[in-house]
Amino acid sequence: MTTIPPAAEEVDLTAARALWAAGDPVVDVRSPQEYAAGHVAGAVNVPLDRLAFALDTLPPGQVLTVCSLxxxxxxGAERLARLGRPAVSLRGGTKAWAAAGLPTRTGPEPGERGRPRRSPWSRWWRCARTTRAGGG
Known part of the structure; x- marks a missing residue:
């Protein structure tokens, strides 16, 4: 028997702004490039395909998920709901948020790095590949 996943609740700008103002987590599920081009101020970027892996890192509260439209x-809100986390989706996305004159940012949020963190093993792997490729 196939179970139908719960439909995510979509909220309008008024409800989304109230969640944002209350400090509930805002998660932008777009790619890092789309996020850097413009996002809801204070939103964290967790691409849709990485959402389940970031579940434990999200602050408490109902999650407001956003994307372009x-x-x-x-x-994303449906995935979070299946994982037991209350979440809603912003109807109209960041385009509606920005069109309403609500706070947006470009680039990374303060405290975020502009690019993904490197693995502590990346230097070792680079050296190992160079050594093997060079015959040594």
Missing amino acids: GNRSRQ
Whole structure:
């Protein structure tokens, strides 16, 4: 028997702004490039395909998921709900948020690095590949 996943609740700008103002986590599920081009101020970037892995790192509270128009964020809210985390999706996405004159940012949020963190093993792997390729 196939179970149908719960449909994510979509919220309008008024409800989304209230969640944002209350300090509930805002998760932008777009790619890092899309996020850097413009996002809801204070939102963290967790691409849709990485959402389950970041579940334990999200602060408490109902999660507001956002994307450009609301399609991917609705999928993200549904995934979070299946994992037991209350979540809603912003109807209209960041385009509606920005059009309403609500706070947005470009680039990384303060305290975030501009690029993904390197693995502590990356230097070792680079050296190992160079040594093997060079015959030594």
